[in-house]
Amino acid sequence: MFRFLFDIDTWQELKESLTKNKLRTVITMIGVWWGILLLIGLLGSAKGIENKFSVQFGDYATNSVFIWGQSTSMAFKGYQEGRFPRLKFSHLEKIKNQVRGIKFLLPRNARDAQVVRGVQYASFTMSGDFPLLDQIQKKNLIAGRFINRSDINESKKIAVISDDVVKQLFDADEEAIGDFIKINEISYKVVGVFEQGDFDFGGQLHIPFTTFQKVYNQGDNIGWITVTGEDGFNIRQLEKDVKLVLKNLNYVHPDDNRAFGSFNLGELFERFEGFLMGMQFLTWFVGIATLIAGVFAIGNILLITVKERTKEIGIRRAIGATPFEIKRQIVIESIFLTIIAGIFGIISGGWILIAMDSAYGSGPDSVLINASVPIIVVFISVIILVVFGTLIGLIPANRATSIKPIDALREE
Amino acid sequence: MGDSSLHVLKGINLYVEKGEMVAIMGSSGSGKSTLLNIIGILDELDSGEYTLDGIEIKDLTEKKAAQYRNKFLGFVFQSFNLINFKNALENVALPLYYQGLKRKERQEKAMFHLQKVGLADWSTHLPNELSGGQKQRVAIARALAAEPKLLLADEPTGALDSATSQEIMQFLQQLNDEGKTILIVTHEEDISLMCKRIVRLKDGVIMEDKKIKQNRLV
Numbered sequence: 288m289f290r291f292l293f294d295i296d297t298w299q300e301l302k303e304s305l306t307k308n309k310l311r312t313v314i315t316m317i318g319v320w321w322g323i324l325l326l327i328g329l330l331g332s333a334k335g336i337e338n339k340f341s342v343q344f345g346d347y348a349t350n351s352v353f354i355w356g357q358s359t360s361m362a363f364k365g366y367q368e369g370r371f372p373r374l375k376f377s378h379l380e381k382i383k384n385q386v387r388g389i390k391f392l393l394p395r396n397a398r399d400a401q402v403v404r405g406v407q408y409a410s411f412t413m414s415g416d417f418p419l420l421d422q423i424q425k426k427n428l429i430a431g432r433f434i435n436r437s438d439i440n441e442s443k444k445i446a447v448i449s450d451d452v453v454k455q456l457f458d459a460d461e462e463a464i465g466d467f468i469k470i471n472e473i474s475y476k477v478v479g480v481f482e483q484g485d486f487d488f489g490g491q492l493h494i495p496f497t498t499f500q501k502v503y504n505q506g507d508n509i510g511w512i513t514v515t516g517e518d519g520f521n522i523r524q525l526e527k528d529v530k531l532v533l534k535n536l537n538y539v540h541p542d543d544n545r546a547f548g549s550f551n552l553g554e555l556f557e558r559f560e561g562f563l564m565g566m567q568f569l570t571w572f573v574g575i576a577t578l579i580a581g582v583f584a585i586g587n588i589l590l591i592t593v594k595e596r597t598k599e600i601g602i603r604r605a606i607g608a609t610p611f612e613i614k615r616q617i618v619i620e621s622i623f624l625t626i627i628a629g630i631f632g633i634i635s636g637g638w639i640l641i642a643m644d645s646a647y648g649s650g651p652d653s654v655l656i657n658a659s660v661p662i663i664v665v666f667i668s669v670i671i672l673v674v675f676g677t678l679i680g681l682i683p684a685n686r687a688t689s690i691k692p693i694d695a696l697r698e699e
Numbered sequence: 700m701g702d703s704s705l706h707v708l709k710g711i712n713l714y715v716e717k718g719e720m721v722a723i724m725g726s727s728g729s730g731k732s733t734l735l736n737i738i739g740i741l742d743e744l745d746s747g748e749y750t751l752d753g754i755e756i757k758d759l760t761e762k763k764a765a766q767y768r769n770k771f772l773g774f775v776f777q778s779f780n781l782i783n784f785k786n787a788l789e790n791v792a793l794p795l796y797y798q799g800l801k802r803k804e805r806q807e808k809a810m811f812h813l814q815k816v817g818l819a820d821w822s823t824h825l826p827n828e829l830s831g832g833q834k835q836r837v838a839i840a841r842a843l844a845a846e847p848k849l850l851l852a853d854e855p856t857g858a859l860d861s862a863t864s865q866e867i868m869q870f871l872q873q874l875n876d877e878g879k880t881i882l883i884v885t886h887e888e889d890i891s892l893m894c895k896r897i898v899r900l901k902d903g904v905i906m907e908d909k910k911i912k913q914n915r916l917v
Contacts, residue, residue, distance in 0.1 A: 295802060296802055299802075303784060303789075304784070598780070599782050602781075602782060603782075605739075606769065606841065606845070607770070607794050607797040607845065608765060609761065609762040609765040609797075610765070611762065612797065693736050693741040693742050696741070696780065
């Protein structure tokens with residue numbers, strides 16, 4: 288049945304009919320090539336945008352919520368409205384005991400920082416942090432280390448600073464680690480430098496939580512807390528539960544929604560994921576529609592071709608070609624064109640992705656990261672193309688053989 | 700085209716022996732082309748019977764019809780009907796391709812037949828690089844390539860000037876001398892006189908069927 292595929296004559300015939308009709312060959316191939324190119328371009332860019340998002344969020348425990356105190360909007364238990372409930376360090380243990388599903392509970396403090404080194408001067412935000420921060424919000428350390436346990440225990444005057452701070456306060460050839468900077472008139476030793484990420488809440492300078500407490504007289508007070516949920520726990524429910532405990536501890540009305548503010552990273556992430564899914568769906572939809580359009584282009588051109596070749600087909604049949612042989616030839620042409628054009632599409636699609644990657648794919652401002660298409664997807668789309676190419680090729684093939692040879696020969 | 704059942708041939712009784720050279724004459728509308736198409740298994744007959752080399756041609760599938768055409772019949776058309784993107788040799792080799800012959804064998808056979816029509820030197824030329832007479836000779840070589848029982852020529856000289864026509868007819872006579880059965884449809888009197896038998900059609904019936912003394916060309 289498939290012996291003809293290994294017959295040099297089959298390919299000779301194919302080569303003749305394709306090279307002697309260059310224009311239609313080229314036009315047909317452009318249809319498919321364009322479809323595959325678009326599919327790969329679209330899928331690749333979608334993947335690139337997705338990668339970009341996951342790199343941005345990647346360092347962060349995405350099922351996190353930040354909670355801080357604001358002012359009450361309802362009077363409750365003898366207290367007036369407009370009070371400022373405070374988060375206390377002593378609350379943390381109670382929250383942990385009363386709410387299920389908390390993985391990390393991290394207190395943080397933050398304030399403005401005037402940073403001076405020699406004659407250099409700059410304004411930043413600083414925060415007092417625990418070593419745990421590095422687990423929730425992975426710090427990309429370029430040099431040195433992050434805050435550790437002994438820094439906390441001994442309230443050391445050390446600071447971990449961002450690359451941006453280094454750029455503004457140090458010369459290019461100067462080593463920041465081990466040097467001293469003044470933050471709000473107090474000297475700190477630099478022990479680590481980190482690369483600023485896109486979702487770094489809490490500023491460019493980290494000092495030990497206990498140091499912050501003492502220097503700024505915070506006592507038991509906390510600026511805000513970061514709550515990270517265990518896997519499988521809904522972060523929105525967790526936010527509600529923690530807030531309810533906080534309201535209870537601070538004598539705030541349970542329905543008072545203004546007393547504690549929050550920023551739910553998990554919810555944001557969910558929305559992004561929804562957006563990404565929508566985008567992917569759209570990409571697939573457009574891509575497949577384009578592919579189908581490409582296949583129809585093949586069918587259409589083959590149909591026109593068959594019309595053009597009616598006479599040739601008539602001659603072939605008059606000298607003894609069976610309908611099956613005619614059909615086989617047309618279908619082979621269709622498949623061959625599809626595959627070759629598909630391969631060209633894949634190659635040029637790959638080039639486009641490479642070009643996109645080198646144009647927009649690197650640096651902190653990159654739009655796409657590693658725009659790529661899984662090879663299996665490419666493979667499947669080529670198979671789809673071939674299958675549809677065959678089916679669509681059957682239409683003109685059937686038409687070609689439904690005309691009686693005598694009618695075909697009479698056609699001028 | 701269409702399904703109109705127009706009765707073109709109304710009772711034809713024709714018997715052609717092996718080795719005959721028959722001219723089928725008639726004005727347009729006489730049914731001579733239809734007769735040729737039926738003989739050539741290009742068209743089907745509505746009623747009656749047609750036996751070719753002892754085989755009854757009836758209710759054939761397209762596949763079978765194609766195989767019979769390939770095996771028994773060689774066609775020569777007025778407008779040559781060469782495939783214009785194939786060169787002379789490839790055109791001649793095409794029926795052999797559909798016979799399933801090996802490439803080398805095909806080339807050899809095709810070359811032999813091209814030689815026979817005197818166009819061996821033109822084998823790599825495309826049809827549009829050939830003159831009308833040369834084209835018709837390529838077409839004859841193609842018709843002969845499959846070594847058919849019967850050569851069917853539909854106005855073979857219709858598109859040629861008289862000198863070239865003579866040349867083609869002379870060649871057909873030669874073929875006939877070698878024993879090939881030839882059927883020529885024509886409306887030209889002088890062409891018919893070069894055959895051995897003339898069948899005149901009018902309005903779908905045979906008006907006259909006579910053997911003649913062949914006008915030999917030298």
